[in-house]
Amino acid sequence: MKNTIINHKSIIASFMAMTVAACGADKSAEMDSSAAKDASKIWPVLDIAVKKDDEIERKIVEIMSTMTLEQKVAQMIQPEIRDITVEDMRKYGFGSYLNGGGAFPNNNKHSTPADWIKLAEDLYQASVDDSVDGSNIPTIWGTDAVHGHNNVIGATLFPHNIGLGAANNPDLIEKIANVTATEVMVTGIDWVFAPTVAVVRDDRWGRTYEGYSEDPEIVRSYAASIVKGLQGHADKDFLSNDRVISTVKHFVGDGGTEKGDDQGDNLASEQDLFDIHAQGYVGGLSAGAQSVMASFNSWHGDKIHGNKYLLTNVLKDQMGFDGFVVGDWNGHGQVKDCTNDNCPQAVNAGLDIFMVPTGAWKPLYENTVQQVKDGVIKMSRIDDAVARILRVKLRADLFNKPSPAKRQFSGKLELIGAKAHREVARQAVQESLVLLKNKNVLPIKPTGHILVAGNGADNIGKQSGGWSITWQGTNNTNADFPGGTSIYQGIADQVKAAGGKVTLSEDGSFSTKPDVAVVVFGEDPYAEGHGDRENLDYQRGEKTDLALLKKLKAQGIPVVSIFLSGRPMWVNAELNASDAFVAAWLPGSEGQGVADVILTNADGSIQNNFKGKLSYTWPKSPDQAVINRFDENYDPLLPYGFGLTYGDENVLSDALNETVERDLSKVTTRTLFNGSMQKPWLLWLFSGDKEMEVNSNTHSIGALAYRTVDKVVQEDARQITLDGSERAGLRIASKSHFREDLRSDLEVKSALHFQIKLSEKPAAKVSLAMSCASEGDTQGSCGSSIDITSQLNALPLNEWQSISIDMACYANTGIRMADLVVPFELSSKGKLKLSLAEVKFEPNTAAQATISCQ
Template sequence: MAIKSFMRLAVTGAVLAAMAACQSSDPKSADSSEAAKGDASIWPQIESQVATDPAIEARIADILSQMTLEEKVGQMIQPEIRHLTAEDVREYHIGSLLNGGGSYPNADKYASVEDWLEIADAFYEASVDTSDGSTPIPIMWGTDAVHGVGNVVGATLYPHNIALGATHNPELLEQIGWATARELAVTGIDWDFSPTVAVARNERWGRTYESWSEGPDLVGDYAGEMVRGLQGEPGTDDFMGEGHIVATAKHFIGDGGTLDGIDRGDTTGDEVHLRDIHGAGYFTAIEAGVQAVMASFTRWDGIRMHGHKYLLTDVLKDQMGFDGLVVGDWNGHSFIKGCTATNCPASVNAGLDIFMAPEPDWKELYANTIQNVKDGDIAMSRIDDAVSRILRVKLRAGLFEAGKPSSRPLAGKKELLGAPEHREIARQAVRESLVMLKNSDQLLPLSRDLNVLVTGDGANDIGKQAGGWSVTWQGTGNTNSDFPGATSIYDGIKQAVEAGGGKVQLSDNGSYISKPDVALVVFGEDPYAEMQGDIPNLAYKRGATEDLELLQMLQKQDIPVVALFITGRPLWVNRELNASDAFVVVWQPGTEGVGVADVLFRDNAGEINYDMTGKLSFSWPQTPDQVPLNVGDDNYDPLFPYGFGLSYGDKDTLGDNLSEEGLKVAETSDVLTLFNRRPMDPWGIEIVGVENDRVVMNSKSITSSTVSVTAVDRNAQEDSRRVVWNGEGEGLVALFAPERQDWTGYIEDKAALIFDIKVDQAPTDTTYLRLGCGSYCASDIEVTEGFRDHLAGNGWQTLSVDLNCFPTAGENFGISQPQDEFMTQVLRPFSFVTEGELDLTFANVRVEKFKANSALVNCQNQ
């Protein structure tokens, strides 16, 4: 597709003027400069079951007395493995490290256990090297094993927390913690950034699935049990014994209660609400002896948690008696007023003990923190307190006596990764977590001797059923081969049916060879992780209907339909409920999809194999905009209440006539978000090179013949996309939808396309912003001079373009396509194309109604 093939709009002058007037879109902190004040006495005094040990305290004092300032600050810096060497550990006295989601030894997704242990040993040996006179202090390695060891191929992955909440089985959490710790220990890692004890109160939040419940009581019941599973039973030899690791309660505090469910946003409610709703998990975790607490990105009372002295020090440490360490979250200190990623005394003074500093500039943070102490901006007493807490955790964990990671009892025991006893725990969790919302005529449980059709895009996709934090950070870019030993939902169904003499057919689209007795349709949310899962409302796939059409097609053929819904939160699925005879929420079951079939099918003798026992730990909405929705609210009126879940003995009276009017709410939003930290469903990212090589982005980076895209950090981890053209021919990057979208309403309501952009290398050839409806039509605005003269090298800017500036399309193909017709079939609403070299990064792409008149590029009067 040559550039000259497409119609152009000559509005360069307007674009230039608009770009010249652009203001930087870099966010400024709104944190208050005043320290928050409160009455810490309203918070409970908690007695940890891990008692103070005078021998450990004496040893802390002795070690501390031998340490230099440089050694102390090194203990407080936590780099990421991609930017850390053993020599760095030795030179800078680094006390801990992490590997983020999707980060592996040698950047190898398939790194072996030996690879993990090799670099763990290297870091350890550097940390205890005394050849230069340094104080030997073992390093500690942390990772996000939030539903099993998500970064190691072959590990057991458990259902995500929202599913575990539906089991209402606290004892099961201790078993999961125990098994997770054992598999972590195989790799030499000794610190888990888990459990997440958030009480999610708004399901638009993309981390809802990391929360056990909207109810604080259930979260409180679970948190302590999970900590005991990971760390061992306090007061016994089991505590921090063989196969146990350091646990972390996160994210302190209120991460599940932000306004509109926006990740890293403002937590709502007064201090009593903060305590009674969001404190529950910390109370039981501290009592169970949790050794680490991670600070939240969120803000309460005008101050972000990484700089909230009242909550981190006065409440958590002093009032509640937490004597472990407080670790930051992924450069979270950089969001504090007056701070940068490389200089933040305010966080230390507030009570942060360890900076999580995952970028290459962590050495600047180290040097600046030393200087902060010398300049008197941080008191030495605060440094000593932080390092004492770090040493206390390491001593309690037995790291000073443990030896190098490869020498520890479970290290290298590959047979423990995905061990049968661990998988059985996960399979039990799947069975107990399933929630049945509908069962017309008691269709379920099914006999095993049927002709069963298994269909839907989630039927045989372990990556989809595992969700985020599964091998990769977002859980995307995986195939079934990335989960050796695991079973898909289809695998489990096939085993059960064939064992009972039945027949199984698998198809993606509902096709079959012989008409089935029943169809099991597996569909739902695609994987996502933090930030990238935030949504504007609770409508399931509002712009895409393929799942609904599949259900309806099967029903029209008089085939009984069982819907198996993969999801990380309650969503508005009235249409899908109406189109199903039975509807079961399977959540994100992890690697043991076989557990689904355990419950759906009777045994070979025709008896109930396992009853449906799962009960909702989140309320289910009646409409897409019924959020927040939490048990105990005034006028509480959900479609399915907290605690709902049919068992096989219950009679279902739901019917097939649920209101579908909520679809209008979802489709008429004044703001259509296309990209917010990730492409928002149904949008995706694609590139097309000069060789017509089209690549869809489902991993951290993609490359074609002339253009590449990489997920990069702007304000948060991987919240932006950097696009680079190599100048060897035409290349296109686009946000695209699988089906054409009707945007005439946005034209009628005077909408603008708005996006944040940073141009690091000016274009060397003509460049266009394109709105397209496929390969045969597109409408372009030339932006070459604007990018070159006003954006290049000037950091982040926000641009807004009146949609009316995109004209008719297709004239060069002999097609006269008026704008109103063109806007009924939008496929690529945001794309850039050039034949030259260009380096830009974009973020936060949306369409907003009633913004055309105020758009920087305005065509309302043309």
């Protein structure tokens, strides 16, 4: 940026005149004014602790007066570290960039803090180098540090938000945020995508554990505490050298989608949208949060990324938020008539920064620049967005702070996972545990013989859940959490110190009968999309953990269950098989916090009593996923706020109802394709190692030619022709390869049905496969195929026929219908020409299927 002598008063006046003129020219101004008036009926004007500063506003105008359109749009583009180079940063001068879940410097999971610092320093220096783009505005790096600096090996991992909500301790929350800010700054990063302030109303949602509570009361107070812990207090240490920029997310209503569908539709009234889902923004914005992340979800069918009323009229104009709004991972591409690389609608709605990973940033940048030139996006809207971005950067003093490698905490590796930080996390574990049942078994004296069993006992990855090193929290071992402690290790350390005996046995076997068994079990890690469930029945159709509990109890051993989960679940049978039951949620890296509460001191005195209280209602049936405090017909197993302490009378019997009362007659046909693909399913073509998503009526890829054809109406069927040069075919897969739960289809004896017209007899084996996601894999590695060659050879040519396959034929091979990714994949290595139509799962047809396994 050139050094220029400037008449600041003149520039401010002309800048304001330009903005006013642009607004006056906006044909929708009258409608916007009406919307703003309507917003005032429900949405408040917030008393935001961080006020506008005249000097900062003057500097904003000064900087913007020298910026080109291209430089301004570059401030609004946020690519991902896997998609850009240092040279890209030097050429374009992006305003910010991010590392997504599972992204690391050098694409190496085991990158050291020094690697993180080097990347931060390199990209920063490129951003302030004006030799190519003419701009020296510092870039900022954003990261998902949602329960500690969770992408970095060795960092302190705190309990996920659901556990912190049970602790209900705002002061502790501020300490946690402060520790997180410190560890983030060690790696040269200055912006955190937290806190999540979703108020979760349907526990089937896979991000339930990211919400503090089903009730906005805790969420509102916690949001303020997290913001203060990350950014500092507005009147004391706001964005000082030991603080980072915070992000209140996801605006708005993500926790209230229908059926708990991730990225789904929130149908709440506007009053409920504010009263329930927006209270975290009242708390977080009032405390001075400088960024807000737009949500993936829709509100009454309109995607939030393109909702001008909510992003501009409500958030900015009415509530008074003067920071910037950043999008979520290509969320703008979900707006009607948008794609990942073309979405003026989002800018016009009020989005200030596009989060645009996966390589779409360059065409998006170019398209946005052109759309401003063409008048599709008004220059006044670009100026507003850039002013907001600069305002935050100036408040954070980024123009004067040292570069990332030279900042106060940068490179101080002793702060990553420091003992004092882990002590804060350990306290959080202690206070988050909720005692649901206790038949005078707890606390346990550590001088006896304790058996520790279950696949969660010595598994730091499982107890940490999603967003732990990797995005889904999978593919980790204890070695990936140096300095951390499993629940077993925490128990073992105390038992051995007290002179007792501890045996670790995942399957519960032993040579000497123990005095008590502590069984640690629960949900495997998952993150957004992959955690959505059809109901809350724990281990539905499997019940291996229940078998372990019953085996131990049958041997006369008192059983203490430590349940790891990202939501309340229907565990009546597991509760019946337990003498004590602790909801431990997802405690993070400091598993010894569990031992601190369930074990006494060596002399039998209590170390720490239970403090946790349910911030989510506990269900009495698997279908009771939507049950929340203050509901009109509130009849849970355990209510909001429940939590025993030592000395309290036990309230749960050993005879809770274990019957699954499910009306299977309500299970209807599940359609995958009936002329068009049905949500959430997408059609893909593949040949050899190449694959492509279908987005046109004709395609060609390797050995396969594809086109739409007619069965009953125009283009209601799909034809493929294979030339036999390599294995090729088509598959139906869930969007983003998210896991879909089809266990109900299996329970009602469904079969996979499809219509097929064979144009040529197969020249080689034809397979029809299904695949599911195994732990640590989202692409579908657990699967099997069925040879349908003989069935095809029996069909007449050029006539539509029906083929069906019993779902049990796949389930019997080990495919987990709870984690289905690909329900239909037809392929062959030989020549083949056929057409397909009407692919669906039909209940109560398994016994009569073309291929049955009943």
